[in-house]
Amino acid sequence: MNKSPKARLFCAAIALASVIAMSPARADDSQTISIMVGGISKFIYLPAKLADQLGYFKDEKLHVELLSQPAGVDAENELLSGSVQAVAGAYDHTIDLQSKGKEVRSIATFLQVPGEVEVVSKASTMKSMADAKGKTLGVTGLGSSTDFLTRYMALKHGITSREYSTLPVGADNSFIAAVQQRRIDAGMTTEPTVSRLLQKGDASVMVDMRTVDGTQQALGGIYPFTGLYVDAGWLASHKQQAAGLARAIARTMKYIHTHTPEEIADKMPKDYYGGDKALYVQALKSTMAMYTPDGKMPAGGPENVLKVLSTINPAIKGKHIDLQRTYTNEFVATANAS
Template identity: 85%
Template structure:
């Protein structure tokens, strides 16, 4: 049987919606929301998977699926292509994209600090980022947030991006392999990968942004990092779904701050432990402070992110960036974990 032309089916949808006293926008709210995560097993994205495990998305009557890409920049590209409706990714992408004329908006914030660590491979002579000249640095992807942050902390130490190389090596096992195979001298990654490398002795910490103190030292202030962002056009048409997503995340943040690392680990898929649950729990205990208490964007955070990006990105420096259009706390409501 041949398919009806799209204009005809669209008109039929409008007619049916009016019969049941629903607008086409409301009808769209029954569609599946595809959420792309820039590395779903990373601690920096833990809230979105934990919300799924706790059933909070289902409580909001959301039809959803979680997908994973090794790099946040890949997830961003999926959103811009219209392949997914939301991204669990780094907030700084919203600023970078606005400078390119594209509007995306964060509707919930997971981290008040990056949770990223610059590690140095065993045998490297690097003592600080001032020794970056001639070295190869691992990042999740070119144009990713790890790429942005690597460039900033190197430049802060007097080394420009022309003086070293960057290599996209992904995260988790692929990052560990790049270290073990000596393809990179240093690289930026997150938990639980950091703890796995430290335990084996294959790497050591050079710059630590898992805490507020370490982040302020490296980046000059707090740096809201990961969260849930959506295309502004989608948001305008699907506020009911957006509110449901934000409420689920807010409940998850409350759960994180009222439960132990052991409780949280017990809710996560076993294959996330990397074969060592005790190490997973230990790493989680050390990083609990990086999560926002309620999913709101921290005051002053967007301004510091813009300052960092403006320092390293000529496309942003001098541009008129409207930070109020890069995030919203509109859908975050005070909530308590059960």
């Protein structure tokens, strides 16, 4: 007996459903986790790319894509717009955003110190941040963490942000160009840009926050800097994926502390070397101490970050900030226990 068109359509749908049900499970595009990085080739974000290169995200059955913006504040905006699910950026943004009524949470910490360096151009008369008055200071972006830190260090010498100019110059080649073209007197940047400038003799180190001692001198204590943070709403509904991301980062931090700079460099894309692998390795050697051993937020770190931000950010000063809602060690602690 011939079936009606509706009956034939129904049978075809049932057959198709059976085929799909018997097919092996696979990830689809909706499962992709996009992570925006505030300058992917910077050493301060190295754990994100290294985790990807080592295959640790894949081990967690996660389909991760890493994207890059020149400044952390741009990466933050991508998260808030819903364009990405996570950001490899500075922890201080979680505090700044909470003061604005937005909640994001750090789930793994890359650095226990900023890893940032205030370099001064060889053409400038600056000797220290006390000489900032009337000068032009480079930052990655306005409202970025380098902007926060620059304002704090100048204010420590009694110089307000109205007494100098701040110029957003990005990172890597654009930062180097700003120094060489004398568009900035000094500026804040990271490795491997610092070593490239020093090698060429274009700049010298004025404030060094690549070490714990240097950070304590500049900022009065430990200062957890970059890590992986996500929107609190996304975290609540995607705990399994968040846990996978944190486990991958925790494994990566252990890898960093159990392998040589040469071995780590070998895992990174060759175009990150800037044409000079030896210099890349040398720069990495000078910054190994800045990485956390396990991805955990260091004790006392959030309190010092809040102290610094409260000094220079009117939106935070005097406002109650619940630091417990800005980060969690839950996932990295589980990873390290296993």
